[in-house]
Amino acid sequence: MSEAAVKSKTVLFQITRQDGPDSDSYVEEFELDYRPNMNVISALMEIRRNPVNTKGEHTTPITWDMNCLEEVCGACSMVINGKPRQSCTALIDQLEQPIRLAPMKTFPVVRDLQVDRSRMFDSLKKVKAWIPIDGTYDLGPGPRMPEKKRQWAYELSKCMTCGVCLEACPNVNSKSDFIGPAPLSQVRLFNSHPTGEMNKADRLEEIMGDGGLANCGNSQNCVQSCPKGIPLTTSIAALNRDTTLQSFKNFFGSDRV
Amino acid sequence: MAGNREFLNRRLHSLLGVIPVGVFLIQHLVVNHFATRGEEAFNSASHFMESLPFRYFLEIFIIFLPLLYHAIYGLYIAFTAKNNTSRFGFFRNWMFLVQRVTGVITLIFIVWHVWETRIAAMFGAEVNYDMMADILSSPFMLAFYIVGVLSAIFHFANGLWSFMVSWGITVSPRSQLISTYVTLVIFIALSIVGIRAIFAFV
Numbered sequence: 001m002s003e004a005a006v007k008s009k010t011v012l013f014q015i016t017r018q019d020g021p022d023s024d025s026y027v028e029e030f031e032l033d034y035r036p037n038m039n040v041i042s043a044l045m046e047i048r049r050n051p052v053n054t055k056g057e058h059t060t061p062i063t064w065d066m067n068c069l070e071e072v073c074g075a076c077s078m079v080i081n082g083k084p085r086q087s088c089t090a091l092i093d094q095l096e097q098p099i100r101l102a103p104m105k106t107f108p109v110v111r112d113l114q115v116d117r118s119r120m121f122d123s124l125k126k127v128k129a130w131i132p133i134d135g136t137y138d139l140g141p142g143p144r145m146p147e148k149k150r151q152w153a154y155e156l157s158k159c160m161t162c163g164v165c166l167e168a169c170p171n172v173n174s175k176s177d178f179i180g181p182a183p184l185s186q187v188r189l190f191n192s193h194p195t196g197e198m199n200k201a202d203r204l205e206e207i208m209g210d211g212g213l214a215n216c217g218n219s220q221n222c223v224q225s226c227p228k229g230i231p232l233t234t235s236i237a238a239l240n241r242d243t244t245l246q247s248f249k250n251f252f253g254s255d256r257v
Numbered sequence: 258m259a260g261n262r263e264f265l266n267r268r269l270h271s272l273l274g275v276i277p278v279g280v281f282l283i284q285h286l287v288v289n290h291f292a293t294r295g296e297e298a299f300n301s302a303s304h305f306m307e308s309l310p311f312r313y314f315l316e317i318f319i320i321f322l323p324l325l326y327h328a329i330y331g332l333y334i335a336f337t338a339k340n341n342t343s344r345f346g347f348f349r350n351w352m353f354l355v356q357r358v359t360g361v362i363t364l365i366f367i368v369w370h371v372w373e374t375r376i377a378a379m380f381g382a383e384v385n386y387d388m389m390a391d392i393l394s395s396p397f398m399l400a401f402y403i404v405g406v407l408s409a410i411f412h413f414a415n416g417l418w419s420f421m422v423s424w425g426i427t428v429s430p431r432s433q434l435i436s437t438y439v440t441l442v443i444f445i446a447l448s449i450v451g452i453r454a455i456f457a458f459v
Contacts, residue, residue, distance in 0.1 A: 168341070170340055171338055171339075173339040174339075175339065209264070212261075212263070213264070214266075214423075217334070217353055217419075218353065219345075220350065220353075221347060221350050233422075233430070233433075234430060237422050237425060237429075238425070240422065240423055240425035241425025241426075243264070243425075244268075244424055244425050
């Protein structure tokens, strides 16, 4: 592409905005000069420097969430051209124009593109997504983990609680209290750890409660949408097997942990 | 136990769809297929089913109660979903939507079908080859029966796939892919049985 063509090129954005948690949403358009290697975040920063929409009106800068800028923290997730994903890795050169940005409405919208993902962190607490190792004395080293198991467990540990899987899931919505794929997969991660396994039943009991695992309808959108390629539906199916056995243990009684 | 009522309800819903409702569906389609051997063969097969010992017990506990539970809880499940195939057009997401749509169609069809046959029988009508030939002589009812039967079979075949996931039988992606093909074959095979039986009355 010649220098002149690059100079005259512009990028058009249609951004779904909302002034506060209870306000109505509206769409505002912005046009920016094209620069090579832009991503959605650098474009939003550009709009913030000069918040003038396509009608020439001076408006408020757009609010969004971001942190690591390398698709590891999950904070900058939003719906870009209809697909939930991280805005830091959404390269302008790879997006169809006009570029439509909207908040992930599965979560409460704070303002513009910023959402409140607290429910996901609450879910992690609920399912005890940690390994209890504290004691009143040194408990010594834990059991070793087989290398093969470590390899697939590492994939599950890549979850950054970004919320894309909840946004994609048809069963996570205002009519249902389904916990969603991400925290379920964390149950499998911590249950597969040799020390975490000691509290396996506690975590399974939790996801067998209301809004838990059984709400999954197998649409499998989560595994298709996960930016980290986490095998979420394999985790869910494995937990289905574990909870089947756990429910038998609960009903008939068992001395196994 | 009260704490995980939803878990039990969902698992029961999944189980009842296969046993006994799915098994009953297969049996019903197979008995219907006698119609392809002529009026007499169908009438004697349906008479045999009618005169099974403990008929009311079998009907209530193997057909009506499980079906009623599966239908009512299934409607609740179908209407708590927020379908998004326009944004996420993946194969399984379409199956998720079609499972819910065929479930509702099947329920409407079954209510009508039971009213027309079993309830009519309670009021003295005789359920036999002539009755079905009479119903299916109307082009509208013929189309309605074809759609209803295909919906029921699809709902069963795809439901079998998700039953195997929900109970943790098929865990790995490969096993789930294989079961997709297996349930597809089940859908096609049962559809042939069901459609042949319908056209035997026309």
